[in-house]
Structure formats: structure tokens, C-alpha cells
Amino acid sequence: MDVSPAITPRTEYRSGLLSQLSRFVLVGGLSAVVDYGLYQIMLHLDMQHSVAKTISFICGTTTAYLLNKRFTFDPASSSGASRLAGFVLLYGTTLLVNVGMNALALKILPNGMPFEVTICWVIAQGTSTCINFLVLRTVIFRAKTS
Secondary structure (H helix, E strand, O other), X not given: OOOOOOOXXXXXXXXXXXXXXXXXXXXXXXXXXXXXXXXXXXHHOOOOHHHHHHHHHHHHXXXXXXXXXXXXXXXXXXXXXXXXXXXXXXXXXXXXXHHHHHHHHHHHOOOOOOOHHHHHHHHHHHHHHHHHHHHHHHHHOOOOOO
């Protein structure tokens, strides 16, 4: 059965997007383990929530960036200087969103709720992860067109 040439680019795009999204999710899972693990360790050491979240986010995000650069997105898709500047701007913004969402969720959810800290972490992480994927894919590591 022949496939129409008009359909092929769309199919390739969808396949590429799903493959890229799958790798992004796997890298994100590993990075989340780094972030959450460090966050829990620092909370057990009685570090203040926002300080612990900031440090753990930076460590998890750095892990994600390095792995996504290597395995998820085309490393030749943008120059090093522009990629670094975009990375700093993106992750500076998502750091504020992440820490802010975590703090807001901690204030909104009832104190003593089962898994309160974990639920707040998931809300903050989910919000910043969506922002990160969209900006990484469309700006930082966008494929160059001829």
C-alpha cells in the first residue's frame, strides 16, 4: 500500500515527537529522582522548604539538561552560546515557577495532610516540566530548517 507523500511528513513529525517525548519522560524520571531524593534528604536535615527546593531543583534540572542535550534533542540544533543563554533564562524562570508553586501548594493544602510535601513537589514539578519541554523543543533545541 502506497503512502501519500502529503501524509508522510506529518507521520514522521508525529513519530519524531513521540520518540522525543518518550526520551524526555525517561530523562525526566531520572532527573526527578535526583530532585526529589535531594529534597527529602535536605528536609530531613531540617533545611527550610524553599531553600531545599531551590537546591534540589537546580541539581535535578542540571541532570535533565545534560541528559536531554545528549539523548533527547539534537545537540547540533543551536549554537553553544545561544543554547547556554536560553538554558539560563528558561531554568531561571522555571526555578521561580517551581519554587513558587511548591510554596503556594504548601500554603493551600491542609497541614498534616498525608503525603502533603510529596503532593506539593509533584504539582511544582509537573508545572515546570511542561514549561521546560515546550521551550526546550521549540526554542532551545529546535531543529534548524534549510
